[in-house]
Amino acid sequence: MSYLLALDQGTTSSRAIVFDVEGRPLALAQEPFEQYFPKPGWVEHDAMEIWRTQLSTARAALAQAGVGAAEVAAIGITNQRESVVLWERHSGRPVSRAIVWQDRRTAETISDLQRAGLAAGIRAKTGLLLDPYFSASKIAWLLQDPGLRRRAEAGELAAGTIDSWLIWNLTAGKVHATDPSNASRTLLYDIHRGVWDRELLAIFNIPESLLPTVLPSSSLFGHSAPEWFGGGIAVHGVLGDQQAALFGQGCLQKGMAKNTYGTGAFLVMNTGATPLYGDGVLTTVAWQLAGEKLEYALEASIFIAGAAVQWLKDGLGLIKESSEVEELAASVASSEGVFFVPALAGLASPHWDPYARGLLIGLTRGSGRGHIARATLEAIALQTYDAVLAMEKAGARLASLRVDGGAASNDLLMQIQADVLAKNVERPAVTETTALGAARIAAHGLGVLDRETIMRQWRSEKVFEPQEDPQTRSRLIAGWHKAVERSLNWAREVEI
Numbered sequence: 001m002s003y004l005l006a007l008d009q010g011t012t013s014s015r016a017i018v019f020d021v022e023g024r025p026l027a028l029a030q031e032p033f034e035q036y037f038p039k040p041g042w043v044e045h046d047a048m049e050i051w052r053t054q055l056s057t058a059r060a061a062l063a064q065a066g067v068g069a070a071e072v073a074a075i076g077i078t079n080q081r082e083s084v085v086l087w088e089r090h091s092g093r094p095v096s097r098a099i100v101w102q103d104r105r106t107a108e109t110i111s112d113l114q115r116a117g118l119a120a121g122i123r124a125k126t127g128l129l130l131d132p133y134f135s136a137s138k139i140a141w142l143l144q145d146p147g148l149r150r151r152a153e154a155g156e157l158a159a160g161t162i163d164s165w166l167i168w169n170l171t172a173g174k175v176h177a178t179d180p181s182n183a184s185r186t187l188l189y190d191i192h193r194g195v196w197d198r199e200l201l202a203i204f205n206i207p208e209s210l211l212p213t214v215l216p217s218s219s220l221f222g223h224s225a226p227e228w229f230g231g232g233i234a235v236h237g238v239l240g241d242q243q244a245a246l247f248g249q250g251c252l253q254k255g256m257a258k259n260t261y262g263t264g265a266f267l268v269m270n271t272g273a274t275p276l277y278g279d280g281v282l283t284t285v286a287w288q289l290a291g292e293k294l295e296y297a298l299e300a301s302i303f304i305a306g307a308a309v310q311w312l313k314d315g316l317g318l319i320k321e322s323s324e325v326e327e328l329a330a331s332v333a334s335s336e337g338v339f340f341v342p343a344l345a346g347l348a349s350p351h352w353d354p355y356a357r358g359l360l361i362g363l364t365r366g367s368g369r370g371h372i373a374r375a376t377l378e379a380i381a382l383q384t385y386d387a388v389l390a391m392e393k394a395g396a397r398l399a400s401l402r403v404d405g406g407a408a409s410n411d412l413l414m415q416i417q418a419d420v421l422a423k424n425v426e427r428p429a430v431t432e433t434t435a436l437g438a439a440r441i442a443a444h445g446l447g448v449l450d451r452e453t454i455m456r457q458w459r460s461e462k463v464f465e466p467q468e469d470p471q472t473r474s475r476l477i478a479g480w481h482k483a484v485e486r487s488l489n490w491a492r493e494v495e496i
Contacts, residue, residue: 002073004442005062005233006435007054009079009162010241011100014053016061017432019439021073021448023457025432029060036097041104044097047085050162051169055228062229069231075170075224076237076442078244078434079162081185084138086148086159086210092173095148095157098165099138106137118203125190125197127275127283127296129352135161136187136204143206152210161185163238164212167221170235175222178212180294181243184285189214191275191285194294217243217287218445237441241434242266242299243286245404248437249428250458252451255399257391258433259384259417261407264348265305267387269298269396278394280350281387290445298396300349300387305380306407308342312376318369326412329377332370337362339483340375342383347487350390357490361483380407381417382480388421400424404433411462419468420476429459 003026008015015030031053036044062072082101087094099105110132113119119130128134139159143149151157158168161182167175183189183196188206190197196208215221217239223232239247242260246268249258254272259265268286275283275296286297304311309325312318319325341347343356360372388398400423407413408427418425430436443449449457468476 002448003065003067003071004439005058005072005075006438006442007058007075007077007166008241008435008438009050009054009077009166011080011102014050014057015435016054016057017435017439018061018065018067019436021443023430023436023440025430025435027061027065028432029057029064031057039105041107043100043102045083045100047087047094047098047165050098051166054166055169059229069229069233072229072233073448074234074236074442074446076438076440077163077166077235078239078241078438079166079182081161081182081240081242082133082135083162084135084159085162085165086139086142086157087165087168089156089158089173092168096142098162099141101133103138104132106132106141109137109140113203122187122200122203123277125192125200126187127184127191127277128187129282130187134185134187136200136206139206139210140204153207155209157210158212159210160212163240167235167238170224170228171222172225176212177215177221179217179219179238180214180285180288181217181240182238183214185240191283191294191296194288216290216292218290218441220445234446236445237438237443239287239437239441242268243284243297244437244441245434246270246286246297246437247441248433248435249402249404250455251402252455255397256402257388257398258402258404261305261380261403261405261413263305263307265302265380265384265405267300267302267349267384269391269398271296271298271396276394276396278390280352280390281394287441298391298394300390302383302387303345303348304342305383306405307344308340308376308379309407311342311344312373318372325373325376326410328370329374330412332368332374335371335375335378336367337364337479338367338371338375339479340372340379341483341487342376342379343487347484349387351484351488353488355489355491356487359483359487359490361486362479377410377413377416378420378476378480380413381420382477384417385420385477398423400426402426402428404428404431411464414464415467418464418466419473422466422473424466425464426460427462427464429461
């Protein structure tokens with residue numbers, strides 16, 4: 001029997017999962033690694049520690065499953081996106097710490113580009129907003145060092161997102177490559193032509209020779225060096241984490257979408273062969289299967305989802321454990337006009353307002369802990385509704401929503417989500433959807449699984465159907481929008 005090894009390299013830990021070809025997880029290993037915050041707004045990782053923990057977890061998962069290299073058909077990689085590493089080609093040593101996607105050190109550079117009127121043209125080519133979140137300004141910041149600039153232009157250095165760094169190390173420096181799902185998060189990749197764009201490279205002053213070759217997501221990216229696992233294994237698939245979750249959820253047709261409910265939430269909708277543009281949502285490459293054209297997605301980021309429940313626990317002391325929120329929210333039949341806008345870190349999609357602030361409104365003498373708890377769950381669902389609405393205004397049409405992440409286990413939240421969207425919400429039987437996506441893209445590259453089989457293999461654990469009457473739903477949405485309007489731009493209008 002052949003197995004698939006998924007490497008799931010995240011922001012705070014490296015994980016590895018062994019799957020069988022049916023998508024069943026057989027073994028999992030996970031290791032955290034250090035987070036570095038050298039200055040306010042700076043976030044860094046030790047790239048060598050990322051590689052060491054990823055290799056260690058891969059070996060541990062294989063040992064736990066009792067699987068040798070010869071039994072592994074392929075390795076699939078999924079990774080934190082936008083984070084960048086710069087390293088020496090001859091030694092493979094990083095020349096600095098990795099700059100993480102959360103890092104904001106390049107905000108001034110981005111502001112200069114915005115003032116120069118470049119944002120619209122960059123968005124047209126890349127589908128992205130001009131923001132420090134993405135990779136280009138991070139690479140440009142590293143190349144401010146004259147020595148590194150000189151070495152980069154001489155071809156001595158290599159740069160890439162975390163998938164490229166892992167591929168380089170797995171293949172012992174033989175392959176410097178990435179896939180379109182990761183390339184499309186750099187602000188350097190033209191998502192229409194599928195190439196590194198020379199105009200964008202010139203804007204950020206980045207030599208193209210520094211960057212990896214872009215291969216289709218289900219390509220053969222090389223073979224692991226024999227010393228890592230006791231034999232070479234084909235690296236046959238790469239996807240950024242949110243695209244991997246979309247693939248793992250079997251959302252391979254236009255209109256299918258997944259939402260990951262974690263600290264924040266990431267909603268991604270497949271738009272097929274057409275890149276759609278909408279206010280407040282990102283346009284990105286979903287994937288490119290070998291021998292096929294690029295496929296696209298719309299993506300929305302929600303800053304505060306599960307973190308809102310954590311704030312009820314740590315900030316307000318309304319609950320002792322986050323798991324208690326469902327029972328508390330269910331203790332009342334409705335929130336009775338109470339709304340919570342969880343703009344605790346500003347609002348992301350579709351508003352992108354860093355000056356928005358949290359708001360709790362509609363309180364009366366009859367309001368209690370249960371009403372606030374229920375309003376919190378409604379806020380998570382209503383933020384998702386706003387993101388879907390922005391996508392539909394862009395021309396997409398949601399068929400149904402598949403869900404994953406820690407908060408997806410909350411039945412009441414999932415029912416509220418179905419009611420707000422007036423669409424079915426489907427929770428999968430296999431919740432490791434990101435790693436599963438990496439395994440399945442690798443299996444597709446091998447020719448073991450085709451698109452139809454991947455969709456057919458997806459199984460729901462539970463389907464939540466809309467139950468709310470239309471009038472109640474409309475009142476809830478209207479009240480939410482009035483509350484959000486009051487929270488917008490608050491930090492600019494009110495001096496604290």
